[in-house]
Amino acid sequence: MKKNEAVTLFLAGDVMPGRGIDQILPHSVDPILYEPYVRDARDYVRLAEQVNGPFDKPVEPGYIWGDALAVLADVRPDLRIINLETSITTSSEYWLKGINYRMHPENSGVLTAAGIDCCVLANNHVLDWGHGGLVETLQTLEREGIQQAGAGRSRARASLPAIFEVPGKGRVLVFAYGSTTSGIPREWAAAPESPGINLLPDLSIATAEEIGKTVAEVRQPGDIVVVSIHWGGNWGYGIPEEQRRFARLLIDGAGADLIHGHSSHHVKGIEVYRNKLILYGCGDFLNDYEGISGHEQFRADLTLMYFPRLS
Structure with a gap:
């Protein structure tokens, strides 16, 4: 069987166009x-301007991407995948958790301006504005023709991958999970008949085996499998051993070709395991965050655009 030409992906970590950006x-x-300290999202704009x-x-809409749009135009990846860490909604049903992100649905042009193909939603902000906010997020992405993975109107739908057919290069499957x-x-967590995210029970061998069954x-034959996981804290370069073990289990037993990890506010380590990339x-x-100080040693002001080629 003829081997497919390599697929080039664009992968990004947390994209948060809510609050001040909105x-x-x-x-x-x-x-x-x-x-606790800020009651008006416009204060974040004022801090940035200071x-x-x-x-x-x-x-x-394209302004917020800065120079990234030119890079995307130059590289021309086959698929563009981000972790969308905000609710796209006008809902006022907020979850009492301290930080709540939302972007107006009419601002969804920020996603199409960058040609985003897939939004991963299994994260700790997509339900900031309640189940209604999540449903409106799903509706907005559907309206814009953007696929999503990691959330849904039921448990079954939240567990479904985004599936892409790349002409001449085969299929790419994106599975998304939150920890x-x-x-x-x-x-x-999504329930049988109610919306939510695709939440992992733990990072155990048994959970990795269940993911393997879902992928199978x-x-x-010939499919490329991306497993996207929102895990770990916001700060610190250390990588917990349970994350390393789980990522390798997904490659060894679940057939993952790439692990797309996110949650940290700064870039963390990269591993190549059995010729498979673990981010x-x-x-x-x-x-x-432009006007917010603290944690400068982690250089969260620096961002990376990941362009892996997979075949």
């Missing part, structure tokens, strides 16, 4: 916040 876009939600100077608002180690409330039900923490790609 406020500089053409259609902003109510700026009210329920954080550091980098004022700018005209509102901005065009409570990233701060995801257990109550956010869908995978066809333990891709770092934040877009956020509204």
Whole structure:
């Protein structure tokens, strides 16, 4: 059988176009916040302007990507996959958890401006504005023709992968999971008849085996399998042994070709295991932290664009 030509992916870590970023876009939600210290999302805009100077608002959707759009145009990846860490909604049903991200559905052009193909949603912010906010997020992505993985209107739908047919290069399957180690409330897990995310019970051998069964039900010969996981804390370069073990189990037993890890606000280590790439923490790609100080030693102001070639 003829081997398919290599597929080039664009992978990014956490993309958070809510809160302050939403406020500089053409259609902003109510700026009210329920954080311990900040009650108005526009305060994050003011903090950023104090550091980098004022700018005209509102901005065009592509503005927030900066130089990344030119890089994407130059590399021309076959698929563009991000961890979308915000709810796309006007819902006011907030989850009492300290930090709540949302972006107005009419600002979804920020995703199409970058040609995003797949949004991973199994993270600790997609349900910040309740189940209604998640459903509106799903509806918005469907309207824009953007596939998603890791959340759904039921447990069965939340566990489904995003499936892409790349002309002349075969299929790419994106499975997405969230771990409570990233701060995801257990109550956010999708139920048989109610919306939620695809939450891992743990990082055990048994869980890896279950993922392997799920992959085997869908995978066809020649498919490329990406497993995306939101796990771990926000700061620190250390990689827990349970993450390393679990990632390797997914490669050895579940047929994963690439592990797309995220949650850390900064870039973490990369491992090549049996010629398969493990990205333990891709770092934040877009956020509204410009005016916030602290943790400078981790250089969270630096971002990486990952362009693996898989075949």
